[in-house]
Amino acid sequence: MALIRAKDHSPGEDQVSRSGQPESRRALTLRDVSEASGVSEMTVSRVLRNRGDVSDSTRERVLEAAKRLGYVPNKIAGALASQRVNLVAVIVPSLSNLVFPDVLGGISEELEDSGLQPVFGVTNYLADREEAVLYQMLSWRPSGVIVAGLEHTEAASAMLRNAGIPIVEIMDVDGEPIDSVVGISHRRAGLEMARAIVRAGYLRIGFLGTKMPHDYRARKRLEGFEAGLAETGVELADKEFYSGGSALLKGREMTEAILSRTPDLDFLYYSNDMIGAGGLLYCLEKGIDVPGKLGLAGFNGVDLLDGLPRKLATMDACRHEIGRRAAQIVAGRSGSGLIGGEIVELTPVLQLGDTIRNA
Amino acid sequence: MALIRAKDHSPGEDQVSRSGQPESRRALTLRDVSEASGVSEMTVSRVLRNRGDVSDSTRERVLEAAKRLGYVPNKIAGALASQRVNLVAVIVPSLSNLVFPDVLGGISEELEDSGLQPVFGVTNYLADREEAVLYQMLSWRPSGVIVAGLEHTEAASAMLRNAGIPIVEIMDVDGEPIDSVVGISHRRAGLEMARAIVRAGYLRIGFLGTKMPHDYRARKRLEGFEAGLAETGVELADKEFYSGGSALLKGREMTEAILSRTPDLDFLYYSNDMIGAGGLLYCLEKGIDVPGKLGLAGFNGVDLLDGLPRKLATMDACRHEIGRRAAQIVAGRSGSGLIGGEIVELTPVLQLGDTIRNA
DNA sequence: GTGAAAGCGCTAACAG
DNA sequence: CTGTTAGCGCTTTCAC
Numbered sequence: 001m002a003l004i005r006a007k008d009h010s011p012g013e014d015q016v017s018r019s020g021q022p023e024s025r026r027a028l029t030l031r032d033v034s035e036a037s038g039v040s041e042m043t044v045s046r047v048l049r050n051r052g053d054v055s056d057s058t059r060e061r062v063l064e065a066a067k068r069l070g071y072v073p074n075k076i077a078g079a080l081a082s083q084r085v086n087l088v089a090v091i092v093p094s095l096s097n098l099v100f101p102d103v104l105g106g107i108s109e110e111l112e113d114s115g116l117q118p119v120f121g122v123t124n125y126l127a128d129r130e131e132a133v134l135y136q137m138l139s140w141r142p143s144g145v146i147v148a149g150l151e152h153t154e155a156a157s158a159m160l161r162n163a164g165i166p167i168v169e170i171m172d173v174d175g176e177p178i179d180s181v182v183g184i185s186h187r188r189a190g191l192e193m194a195r196a197i198v199r200a201g202y203l204r205i206g207f208l209g210t211k212m213p214h215d216y217r218a219r220k221r222l223e224g225f226e227a228g229l230a231e232t233g234v235e236l237a238d239k240e241f242y243s244g245g246s247a248l249l250k251g252r253e254m255t256e257a258i259l260s261r262t263p264d265l266d267f268l269y270y271s272n273d274m275i276g277a278g279g280l281l282y283c284l285e286k287g288i289d290v291p292g293k294l295g296l297a298g299f300n301g302v303d304l305l306d307g308l309p310r311k312l313a314t315m316d317a318c319r320h321e322i323g324r325r326a327a328q329i330v331a332g333r334s335g336s337g338l339i340g341g342e343i344v345e346l347t348p349v350l351q352l353g354d355t356i357r358n359a
Numbered sequence: 360m361a362l363i364r365a366k367d368h369s370p371g372e373d374q375v376s377r378s379g380q381p382e383s384r385r386a387l388t389l390r391d392v393s394e395a396s397g398v399s400e401m402t403v404s405r406v407l408r409n410r411g412d413v414s415d416s417t418r419e420r421v422l423e424a425a426k427r428l429g430y431v432p433n434k435i436a437g438a439l440a441s442q443r444v445n446l447v448a449v450i451v452p453s454l455s456n457l458v459f460p461d462v463l464g465g466i467s468e469e470l471e472d473s474g475l476q477p478v479f480g481v482t483n484y485l486a487d488r489e490e491a492v493l494y495q496m497l498s499w500r501p502s503g504v505i506v507a508g509l510e511h512t513e514a515a516s517a518m519l520r521n522a523g524i525p526i527v528e529i530m531d532v533d534g535e536p537i538d539s540v541v542g543i544s545h546r547r548a549g550l551e552m553a554r555a556i557v558r559a560g561y562l563r564i565g566f567l568g569t570k571m572p573h574d575y576r577a578r579k580r581l582e583g584f585e586a587g588l589a590e591t592g593v594e595l596a597d598k599e600f601y602s603g604g605s606a607l608l609k610g611r612e613m614t615e616a617i618l619s620r621t622p623d624l625d626f627l628y629y630s631n632d633m634i635g636a637g638g639l640l641y642c643l644e645k646g647i648d649v650p651g652k653l654g655l656a657g658f659n660g661v662d663l664l665d666g667l668p669r670k671l672a673t674m675d676a677c678r679h680e681i682g683r684r685a686a687q688i689v690a691g692r693s694g695s696g697l698i699g700g701e702i703v704e705l706t707p708v709l710q711l712g713d714t715i716r717n718a
Numbered sequence: 719g720t721g722a723a724a725g726c727g728c729t730a731a732c733a734g
Numbered sequence: 735c736t737g738t739t740a741g742c743g744c745t746t747t748c749a750c
Contacts, residue, residue, distance in 0.1 A: 246662050
């Protein structure tokens with residue numbers, strides 16, 4: 001299975017100085033560049049950071065020496081001295097959930113030319129893990145934090161409150177933010193989906209979703225959904241939950257399960273597009289009339305699924321935009337004039353697709 | 360679309376000290392904990408790092424004070440003093456390509472209890488961007504680097520060579536590694552797929568893939584594939600390339616295009632599973648006999664697609680395992696006894712699925 | 719335009 | 735078991 005072999009290292013040669021003394025290769029410092037260029041450390045530092053006036057000739061000599069030596073500045077020392085760190089901590093629950101790579105993409109894009117650098121941490125939907133990751137990241141004294149969700153442990157909330165830097169909670173606006181927040185109302189997303197479904201004349205509605213106890217946003221969507229149905233006196237006819245495994249496959253299995261248990265359902269609302277797609281494929285195979293006899297809808301607006309036989313009804317979660325806006329706030333370019341405390345609620349757009357019949 | 364409002368900040372209160380002097384809130388230091396606990400800075404430091412012997416009573420006093428104050432250690436200062444940084448730089452081309460989140464997952468998992476922390480950077484398949492990201496990351500003096508691919512700019516290669524830390528290039532073993540490498544041979548993957556296809560009796564074979572000029576691995580697979588066909592005198596009958604857009608949709612479009620241009624094709628080899636899945640869906644809709652009249656295969660072994668109507672033939676790219684192994688090497692727990700220069704070639708497993716007929 | 723001195727917050731090394 | 739001293743490699747500040 002795996003083949004391991006030693007690389008041809010000429011042993012020791014790199015590790016032994018001219019004088020024969022063993023010495024571990026020390027990383028280059030400003031002093032090395034200073035000596036190589038005959039310019040003071042201070043001026044070298046100025047050149048390398050483009051700060052203050054330096055004569056062209058000096059600048060050139062320094063740059064040449066730095067390049068020739070292969071000098072890489074030590075940001076640790078720089079950060080300690082200047083009390084400035086160009087890092088932004090970004091904490092998300094998962095990377096395999098298709099949602100987050102999009103958000104991170106928006107953040108990277110926006111930060112690209114801001115001089116700030118995102119640093120990603122993953123919590124696996126575990127509050128304790130979030131706390132630990134946050135602690136680690138804060139100990140590097142970043143310039144800002146972007147964190148998914150409004151729910152944190154006591155300790156994590158306290159750290160965020162006391163960090164003294166911009167904090168942006170993202171994805172969700174249904175709750176009390178610590179500082180700024182950028183997201184959508186998942187409650188309202190569920191609510192509006194419910195209204196659209198009822199408006200289209202469906203009545204026997206089932207819900208299929210994740211069992212993850214800490215996916216607060218999915219839960220809020222379900223709450224909103226039920227509230228939306230209740231407006232016209234409709235109640236959820238059945239529910240089905242899952243955890244783990246391939247979402248597409250789970251979508252199939254759950255759909256089969258719920259339909260065999262409650263055969264008279266005329267609509268299935270899935271908590272994400274992937275399981276919705278699995279359900280759609282299942283229904284098409286079984287020859288079920290979609291959306292005539294059975295309507296379907298998911299959530300997220302995942303364009304990964306664009307090539308399916310039918311376009312699943314969904315609601316765009318504004319993932320990329322959320323990333324951008326959050327990054328703008330941290331970078332101080334949101335244009336709001338506010339320092340902290342920004343509330344940005346984005347509005348997800350309902351996409352009817354081909355799986356909800358026209359009212 | 361977006362609603363922005365100010366948060367109710369009680370202005371200034373936090374920013375003004377008891378004495379009425381405005382002062383920006385300084386982050387807590389060891390000294391603060393030292394004073395609050397009546398223990399020397401050094402001993403506080405020992406307690407907080409679990410180093411050296413400290414009496415239980417002292418430890419308790421320190422821990423209590425640190426917790427009460429909400430002290431978060433400053434790793435910048437710590438790193439500068441100890442010349443140790445618990446960060447591992449991880450550089451990948453993309454997060455939207457489903458492959459990389461899996462790799463990152465493997466890395467995170469393995470590093471979890473090693474005291475090391477991954478820091479992710481994204482290059483968008485741009486060599487210059489890779490160089491820039493690498494420079495940024497090296498300037499934080501990480502304990503190791505994990506980077507996707509064997510192809511780098513001159514400058515990037517030089518930086519990696521001179522960094523004096525473990526470097527692990529991942530995904531691909533077809534080339535000259537700088538230090539260690541963990542991956543599969545994409546050339547061989549293509550070659551073996553070709554053999555399997557020819558063995559199954561297909562003869563008029565088309566290739567569909569990405570146009571991305573810098574996806575070296577996809578290119579190597581194609582080379583290997585053509586070499587594999589050539590062993591029995593077969594040549595690729597047609598090729599089709601794409602870039603951008605939803606892969607599933609592109610897979611459909613490309614399949615339609617190649618089949619209308621070259622209708623007598625009896626096999627389509629896709630450079631990744633997503634476009635392969637699009638092609639599969641297209642063929643099923645058109646009523647094409649798969650795998651009887653037309654065989655299909657992709658690459659990656661993406662389990663995201665597990666719920667499709669048929670299982671697409673593919674080859675597992677060992678993504679998760681690659682991440683784990685690379686992380687082990689950086690953490691010094693690969694068990695090989697080597698210091699640097701490890702070559703780990705994983706063997707992807709061919710999964711015939713339902714889209715290659717039995718030979 | 720350039721340089722010298724001081725110190726960022728922590729830890730290594732040693733002394734007791 | 736605990737404390738003292740001396741930096742880590744930069745940048746700030748001030749002097750020239």
